[in-house]
Amino acid sequence: MYSIFKRAIFFIILIGFWELLFRCGIWPExxxxxxxxxxxxxIRGFQDQTFIIGIAISMKRIAIGYGISIVIGIFxxxxxxxxxVFEETLGSLISGLQTLPTICWLPLALLWFGLNDxxxxxxxxxxxxxxxxxxxxVGVKSVPPLYIRxxxxxxxxxxxxxxxxxxxxxxxHIITGMKQGWSFAWRSLMAGExxxxxxxxxxxxxxxxxxxxxxxxxxxxxxxxxxGILVDRLFFVKVEKRIRERWGLVKG
Amino acid sequence: xxxxxxxxxxxxxxxxxxxSERQPSHKADGxxxxxxxxxxxxxxxxxxxxxxxxxxxxxEIQQGEFVCIVGxxxxxxxxxxxIVAGLEKADAGEVWANDYxxxxxxxxxxxxxxxxxxxxxxxxxxxxxxxxKLKGINGSKRRSTALEYxxxxxxTKFQNAHVHELSGGMKQRVAIARALAMNPxxxxxxxxxxxxxxxxxxILHFELQNIWLKTKKTILFVTHNIREAVCLADxxxxxxxxxxxxxxxxxxxLPRPRDDNDVNxxxxxxxxxxxxxxxxxxxxxxxxDADSCVECDIKCTTEGVAKTDIGGGI
Numbered sequence: 267m268y269s270i271f272k273r274a275i276f277f278i279i280l281i282g283f284w285e286l287l288f289r290c291g292i293w294p295e296x297x298x299x300x301x302x303x304x305x306x307x308x309i310r311g312f313q314d315q316t317f318i319i320g321i322a323i324s325m326k327r328i329a330i331g332y333g334i335s336i337v338i339g340i341f342x343x344x345x346x347x348x349x350x351v352f353e354e355t356l357g358s359l360i361s362g363l364q365t366l367p368t369i370c371w372l373p374l375a376l377l378w379f380g381l382n383d384x385x386x387x388x389x390x391x392x393x394x395x396x397x398x399x400x401x402x403x404v405g406v407k408s409v410p411p412l413y414i415r416x417x418x419x420x421x422x423x424x425x426x427x428x429x430x431x432x433x434x435x436x437x438x439h440i441i442t443g444m445k446q447g448w449s450f451a452w453r454s455l456m457a458g459e460x461x462x463x464x465x466x467x468x469x470x471x472x473x474x475x476x477x478x479x480x481x482x483x484x485x486x487x488x489x490x491x492x493x494g495i496l497v498d499r500l501f502f503v504k505v506e507k508r509i510r511e512r513w514g515l516v517k518g
Numbered sequence: 519x520x521x522x523x524x525x526x527x528x529x530x531x532x533x534x535x536x537x538s539e540r541q542p543s544h545k546a547d548g549x550x551x552x553x554x555x556x557x558x559x560x561x562x563x564x565x566x567x568x569x570x571x572x573x574x575x576x577x578e579i580q581q582g583e584f585v586c587i588v589g590x591x592x593x594x595x596x597x598x599x600x601i602v603a604g605l606e607k608a609d610a611g612e613v614w615a616n617d618y619x620x621x622x623x624x625x626x627x628x629x630x631x632x633x634x635x636x637x638x639x640x641x642x643x644x645x646x647x648x649x650x651k652l653k654g655i656n657g658s659k660r661r662s663t664a665l666e667y668x669x670x671x672x673x674t675k676f677q678n679a680h681v682h683e684l685s686g687g688m689k690q691r692v693a694i695a696r697a698l699a700m701n702p703x704x705x706x707x708x709x710x711x712x713x714x715x716x717x718x719x720x721i722l723h724f725e726l727q728n729i730w731l732k733t734k735k736t737i738l739f740v741t742h743n744i745r746e747a748v749c750l751a752d753x754x755x756x757x758x759x760x761x762x763x764x765x766x767x768x769x770x771x772l773p774r775p776r777d778d779n780d781v782n783x784x785x786x787x788x789x790x791x792x793x794x795x796x797x798x799x800x801x802x803x804x805x806x807d808a809d810s811c812v813e814c815d816i817k818c819t820t821e822g823v824a825k826t827d828i829g830g831g832i
Contacts, residue, residue, distance in 0.1 A: 418605065419603055420696075435637070512639065
């Protein structure tokens with residue numbers, strides 16, 4: 267409770283300082299809008315549904331892209347983690363590609379898919395898939411061999427061994443990778459939407475720029491941050507906590 | 519516990535002679551031996567050359583028999599158990615279960631490891647259900663079978679607990695329940711109690727004997743603790759180390775349930791150890807830090823301490 271209180275005071279002071287700067291009138295409004303006008307833009311954006319539509323379109327893209335990257339990432343991670351040949355070949359490719367900023371895939375995406383949704387989804391996938399792959403690989407390698415032996419004597423083999431033992435045992439690592447992948451995916455999505463004009467939150471940002479409407483720019487930025495935080499808090503933090511409790515990594 | 523009951527002639531040393539000439543017995547009296555190990559050898563490559571973990575091991579286990587394999591660390595007893603489990607391959611020789619040759623792990627031979635190997639992502643009851651789920655048994659049947667075996671190890675109260683909330687002894691009991699729930703023909707136990715404290719082990723020796731009497735499973739139990747072996751087994755097979763060979767077999771005909779601290783059990787242990795002085799020296803050297811009661815027993819024999827006191831608290 268106390269930390270929430272401190273946080274609230276911090277933000278009130280921050281907004282107060284912002285308002286103060288605005289009132290000094292050093293910068294014109296299209297450089298520094300007042301918090302009040304940002305707030306009004308936020309309200310208006312939700313009332314006339316432009317923000318809601320933007321959020322819906324962005325969420326749809328990330329849901330598809332992130333979903334695909336989870337499937338591909340876990341699959342590749344299992345391959346690299348369990349099969350020596352893939353570790354030696356595919357593994358080096360994956361760690362090499364990790365150094366490539368996601369946005370560098372944009373030209374390739376444009377040439378392959380054109381200026382459309384598929385290019386953006388491709389960017390989202392490339393943003394998230396490597397983190398998930400690497401984390402799954404690490405997770406699979408740290409599964410105690412004893413679990414696998416025990417499962418084998420109880421009749422686990424083939425895909426059931428993966429589904430019932432290896433993936434659940436690697437889950438703490440996989441979740442960490444998914445969390446990291448989510449933030450990469452979210453960034454890639456925004457980058458893609460900024461550069462490929464076809465609705466979505468990133469596009470709303472660009473509209474703000476084109477109209478010289480700084481309060482819309484800031485309002486959309488706030489929405490982007492809040493969605494990022496909400497997904498992290500409502501999903502990943504809770505899942506991680508549950509896993510830690512279950513595995514006995516922290517006291518209740 | 520039991521009073522002195524024909525202790526004098528119950529160690530049957532003559533019987534124990536290991537006869538490698540013996541042909542693998544076939545359906546004597548129309549029953550296959552539950553397990554038949556024939557000329558099994560296994561070696562490892564180490565820095566200092568080849569290590570013969572097992573060399574020409576031959577023995578049989580009958581249906582419902584409780585057999586302990588005793589030997590010092592590194593004598594290959596765990597390797598032998600893994601070969602029977604199908605988790606490792608022998609370099610030479612064959613292992614037969616009933617009428618089929620063992621080739622890989624199977625649910626007819628479930629292993630209980632030194633560490634319980636329970637899955638931390640499942641709660642207690644789901645751990646017990648694990649093997650049943652793999653067998654494709656449906657939800658309610660699975661749950662009732664799991665509960666039945668959880669009850670056998672007296673842990674129904676903890677069915678919804680997480681694994682990390684259990685003590686070491688409880689974990690092993692869950693592991694036993696999980697193995698029994700599979701209804702295997704054989705239980706393979708690899709030093710399952712050696713990581714537990716003395717009281718817990720004492721309780722589990724009783725529980726395991728009761729379970730064995732109830733279920734009549736064939737059990738192959740590996741331990742380095744001779745007292746434990748005497749307490750549990752019908753027959754004890756002693757392995758020597760490098761190369762791992764069968765050194766001797768002993769039959770134990772004490773009434774059950776036996777108590778670790780029982781005079782007869784203690785006396786048996788001592789007599790086996792006398793026979794095996796040389797091997798015990800090796801054990802001692804190999805396992806200075808082990809928890810075995812070998813040390814105290816030897817002390818007792820050499821100092822002539824009253825036998826009733828032997829290993830009072832192990």
